[in-house]
Amino acid sequence: PAQRQTPPSIRARKGGEPLVCLTAYDAPTAALLDPHCDLLLVGDSLGMVVHGLPNTIGVTLEMMILHGRAVMRGSSRALVAIDMPFGSYEKSREQAFENAARVLAETGAQAVKLESGVYAGDTIRFLAERGIPVIGHVGLRPQAALADGGFKAKGKTEAERARVLDEARAADAAGAFAIVVEGVAQDLAEEITDTVSAPTIGIGASARCDGQILVTNDMLGQTGRVPKFVRKFADMRALTEDAVKAYAEAVRARTFPGGDHVYGAKRG
C-alpha cells in the first residue's frame, strides 16, 4: 500500500510546493479527495456541514472519532488530521493529552488539530513532547464564535494583529508541525508565514501561505451561504436539485424504473 504523508513530510514542505488540503467527513468523499491532497482534515466544521448545528460548540469527541474512522477507511495517501472539539482540550494539558491519545488510538489518524490561542502553547508542547503530532489553528477561531459574537476576520487593529502573530509564534515554538491560519488579512498571513518555522495552511488568508485548505462542501457548492474567501469550484447544489427534480418527475410519470432497471422473472 502507498505510504501516507507524515507530520515530518508535511513540515518539510515549508516554503516549497503549496500543501493541498481539504476537509473530509466520510469514506467515499475521502477516497475521491485522497489522490489529490497532501492532508485531509476531519474538521469540527462537520457539526455545521453534516449535522446541521449553528456552530461547532456542540461537536463531541465521539462525533470526531466516528467520522475520523470513516475518513481513514476511505484514504491511503494523505495525512489525516482530526480536530479536537470544543471542551475536549482547553481545561488542562492532561485533559488534552488523554483525549488526543484516544482520538489517535481509536481512529488510526496521524495528527490532531486544536484551535490555539496564546494560552495553548503549553498544551501543544505537552502533547508534541509525548508523541502526539499537533497542528495549531490561529486567527479566526470558530470555537470562539460565542465570545466573538460570530465568525469575525482577525487582524483589523494593531492589537489584534499582534495577538494573532503571538498565537502563531506560540504554536510554532511549542512544536506544532503545521499551523492553520484562518480569516486574516493578506499582509498578516504573509508576516506569520515569514515568521514561523512550521508551514502555514491558509483559509481566508491569501495565497501567501505554505498551503491552502477549504471546507470541501463549500468549494463544491453544496452549502448555501459561504464566506467571502471561498471559491466554488463546482455547483453541487444545482446538480443535486436538478437530479432530484428529474427523479421526482420520472417516478410520478412512471418512466422510472424503466425496462433496464427491473429483474426479469425466471419461469418454468
Ligand code: KIV
Ligand atoms: O473545521 C474545519 O473544517 C477547520 C478548517 C476549515 C481549517 O478547522
Ligand code: NA
Ligand atoms: Na475546525
